[in-house]
Amino acid sequence: MSTRKNTPLQSLRVLSGIVLITWLVLPLVPLAIWSFAKGWFFPDILPKRWTLNAWEYTFSDTAGVIDSLWITIWISLAATFLSILIGVPAGRALGMYKFKGKELIELLILAPVIVPGIAVVLGIHSVFLFMGLTNTVTGVILVHLIPTLPYMTLVMSGIFANYDAAFEDQARSLGASPLKTFWYVTLPAIMPGIIVGGLFAFLVSWSQYILTLLIGGGRVITLPLLLFNFATSGRNDITGAIGMIYILPGIVILLLTAKHLSGRSGAVGGFGQI
């Protein structure tokens, strides 16, 4: 009886597995093959000849991939760090306190997720131009905060909504200074949120294209910009190789933090608002 009952559920599970693989993994397969192919033409199922040329080129000095990789990592780490720095106190305010105009502030924080980035960035561009931030890495880091901050703030407000600040009172009463209280009591409690929010912030910054292009003005070349260049110039093999490098941090971070991403974790509760 029970196995019969489970049959529809099981087949649904298989189906969703197939859909997931087709959407997420399959598109990467030709990319991987391309990076090792020396020409791959219709109607061949696999390339006739293989080569490491694309990879050699990718890692050579002339390609600029390595430089670009470092600058992308730097920008994403800096944007993530700043997001944490701003998002934690902002999330605390939104998650724990009631105050006038809270709904409006929540809406404004959410706005960058709803409004297309390009609409915002044109105005920002003229401000940055005035401040001398265009064409600089600093400018790119700052503009990346527009899409990363909402994620960070929402995750942290979800965490703080379930957080009991009395633990901090208790620590103070037992003799901890405010700094030690944060380090020993608050930080461990909100760590899952910082990990999940930081992961999102990093990946959102990592995949920025338009914002980097407009504010970086072609001087700040991150991996997605480089990838786009090669993709539009028809170099499928190099595109494949860079693409492989490009997806690496996402996979690594995902594997490292998978346990915090389950629906039961308080850290993803804040996404209910999106």
Next chain:
Amino acid sequence: MTHVSLKNLSKIYPGTQMPALDNLSLEIPAGELTALLGPSGCGKTTTMKMIAGLLEPSSGDITFDGKSVLDEKPEDRGAVMVFQNYLLFPYMSVAENIGFGLKMRKADPDQIKKRVGEMLDMVKLPDLGNRKPSELSGGQQQRVALARALIIQPDVLLLDEPLSNLDAHLRLEMRDLIRSLQQEMKITTIFVTHDQEEAVVLADKIALILDGKMKQYDTPQAFYDAPIDEATARFFGSQNFIHGSAKDGIFESSLGKISIPKNIKTGQGALTFRPENIQIQQDGSKDNTFTASVDNIIYLGTQTRLKLKISDVEIDAIVNPREAQGLSIGDQINICLPAEILWKVE
């Protein structure tokens, strides 16, 4: 030992009109166990937090041994608060929780380990140091919270509803533990509770706070024998009030003349008496004997509660179940209110 003194302490939370605490003055003798008693939301926990330094008073002063502590941060005050829900740090083991205060004072790790061991023995949890707080029962968590506070040998110990989350037999055990530790370490201890029974069994003195104001500050027994007013008497479980006026050992009321102790002050007021002090009489020969009709009989196991009526005055009596045997609703009985059980409130 530290003498704690609260002087005209008030707290008005921002955005509210009503003060959470209104002009409270209290002298808490060194080394004593004092209860702040009052219904929920009467400002007790507010008072505790202000003593601990976790909340700033709107006006007034708090002194330890005559010195104002208002400018001292909570971590420097020497007053430790144990919260009602224990608030054990969930990411630390029991031993780390207990050692937290010493670690914050930069004590030597070996010294911390030794002291934590002593504290665990003291609260009778010798083998639980490596457990996580979530693996402990409520009573065990309470003891860990107590040990965590006592390890730093505070001048003042503040306990927020220390017995309220425990079931009946644990309450007695914890009460004895708190009392013996407090006597042993001679720490000035203040605890808040809404439960008059909890205050009576634990405290040397009780401060009753109603509506943000202190009503009476006295020994537990005085609250039963000589409550200051009707509200205080009601809070301690008396519902018996006969209105009238006293003069020269006689109380004039709608029930006629009642003889009262000579020392009761002349003037208007209400006679009150404990429900358990009422005596059921076979005949009506004694002084202060009234005929009452039985409105209700509630059997409570070790005692029986009778709802009585003398003409239009409702009387609440608690008697031995054997005395109440054979009574039924609607019966007329004779009850005696001996002069020595009577007390007049304003």
